[in-house]
Amino acid sequence: MTLEKPDSVWNHKPWWCQPWSIILTGISIISGSWLLFKIIWLTILVAIPISAWMGFFVILFPKLALQAESQQSI
Template sequence: MTSSPWRHKPWWCQPWSILLTGCGWIGITYWGLGLSFWWILISAPVLVWMIYFLFVWPRLMRRSYPD
């Protein structure tokens, strides 16, 4: 059984905080800018950051440090 890579991360780098921060930024920019080019320009990197740290990074850590 593999251990969770999240055990070694501080509270501000847990899945719930990444999801909350990313959705917060996307929501705030949508509220402030509406559905526009600027909103997409700001939201796309935030979404990529969320996908990387919620899906890609844990898989890479499990593969790099098997139990």
């Protein structure tokens, strides 16, 4: 009896497009903004689109890819 590992969207992406690299890049950009400017409102302005980008690619994109795959197999 062998258990097949479910296919993941991340298996088809290069190393620079993996969840760990997306999160690390986003945190680095937000932190870099704070370390460079030390202005909270600027860091927040940077954090909003970067957080949206991370959320899309780490949370929403895999769900959408799974839906597309399941519709394609019908």
